[in-house]
Amino acid sequence: MAVEVHWMGFDTLKMGLSQTHFNLIVTILLGVGAVQALEMSVGKIPFLEAVNGSTVMLPCTYSSCIGIENLYFNWQFNDNGTMQKVCEAMIPTDGAVPNVKMYKERFEFVGKNKNNNISILLWNITFEDGGQYTCFGRNRKEKGKNHSAIFRLIVVDELRVVDNTLTIIIASAVGGAIALLMGFMLLKNFTLFVLSKLEEKNKECLVTSSGIDNTENGLSGSKVDSKPKTPKQK
Structure with a gap:
């Protein structure tokens, strides 16, 4: 479902709404259109450093919130500014396994469209294989919009320690x-x-010492005879 923007209708709508509400509606409508877009992805790390003569996988997956219909995709290699097509295919519906046509040797399609995977494998890489690879896709449901993701292959003599x-x-x-x-x-x-233990011990010593002094002075825990002693008569 495409979102069509009619500016005359928007002007009429804007007259009846506050600026804040109008901006919110525009944001929601534009967001609905954005989430429908096809997305091509080569992963979180869009490059790979590999040793000459090894075999590498060039990753690519696609996703679309509205599904696909005759999704066309291809891989291209940028050979010093000239785009060379590596492979191409059409995926009619979600989950269908594409019939991929390969144009260059040593390349193999390994994605099989499992989990929207359209990755390719490159056998026995050479220094000439190093460079920029583009994973391209176009979904008919989006009326011919093009989407792509770039992956860079770096070929070296040996991996750096x-x-x-x-x-x-x-x-x-x-x-x-x-x-x-x-x-x-x-x-x-x-x-x-x-220190806290020593302080507690000092407090105990002070309390004990105070009790002894008071007892000796007849203040605490002792009885004082208030009656004066009369001398004995002879």
């Missing part, structure tokens, strides 16, 4: 700082615990 020395040093420094902080916190808590 990543030097993790700096990472290890940073990780060790961070780990040592965390361990030192934890040790400091433990020492602090232990010191506070010891």
